[in-house]
Amino acid sequence: MPKASYQVHPLPQTDLNARATLRKSLRAARKRLSSEASMAASLGIIDNLQKLAWLEKPSCVAVYLENDGEVDLQPFVEHCWHRFPKIFFTLPVLHPVCKGHLLFLQYNKDTLMVQNKYKISEPRLACQDVIPTSDVDVILMPLVGFDKQGNRLGMGGGYYDRTLAFTKHSNKKPVLIGIAHDFQEVNALPTAPWDVPLDAIVTPTRILRF
Known part of the structure; x- marks a missing residue:
């Protein structure tokens, strides 16, 4: 069903072009960060994530x-x-059967890792380590761009949007938190029908709740 929604509601070419242009410029800005600035961002994120109430109770966090x-x-x-x-952590893994979707697998100090087709490390697939997405309490999601309305611009593959499409119609769903550098904010993102809105965005200096 999530795949069909991509096909039934295409975006106008002007919006697709705008998203592609934003994605290119914001990715370039991320890559220009020095190692010192990247570490400072990570430390700022630690401080702000600790201000969120879900850390005070047992939680499954992606x-x-x-x-x-x-x-x-x-x-x-x-x-x-x-x-x-x-706090119990999981990591996303490319779904081996449902193309364009993600699975979430347990992640700890002893997790065996492999590289996926994008050269990104992920847990080695083992059925006993799969956590149903609806059982994940909080998903910390990467993004390329965001706006103050809680809209998220991803890398363009649609993996999170397909995987989380069920959250638009379900009472049992994870809290979705985007993680970003402050400079990734734009005034307004061109949105698409398949976009899954965020509940919050955390940057090194701010927490935005929606």
Whole structure:
């Protein structure tokens, strides 16, 4: 069903072009960050994520591994492994059957990792480690751009939007939090019918709730 929604409601070419232009410029800005600035961003994210109430209770949290200049969440994960042992982490894995979708697998210090087709590390697929998406309490999502309405611009593959399409019609759904550098904010994003809105966005200096 999520795949069909992409086909039934195409975007006007002008909006597609606008999204592509934004994606290109914002990705370039991310890649220009120095290692010092990237580390400072990660530390700022740790501080702000600790202000959110879900860290105070046992939670299953999906994170991601940094790629293409994204804010690196690994320092936050390692911080939680030491300070918040009740937080249970998962990582996205490319779905082996449903093309364009994600699975979420357990992630801990002993997780065996492999590289996917995008050269991004992910847990080695094992059925016993799969966590149903509806059982994940919080998903920390990477993004390329965002606006103050909670709209998210991703890398263009649509993986998160397809996987999370069920959240538009379900009472049991994860809290969706975008993780971004401050400079990734734009005045208004051209949106698409398949976009899944965020519940919050956390940057190194701010928490935006929607």
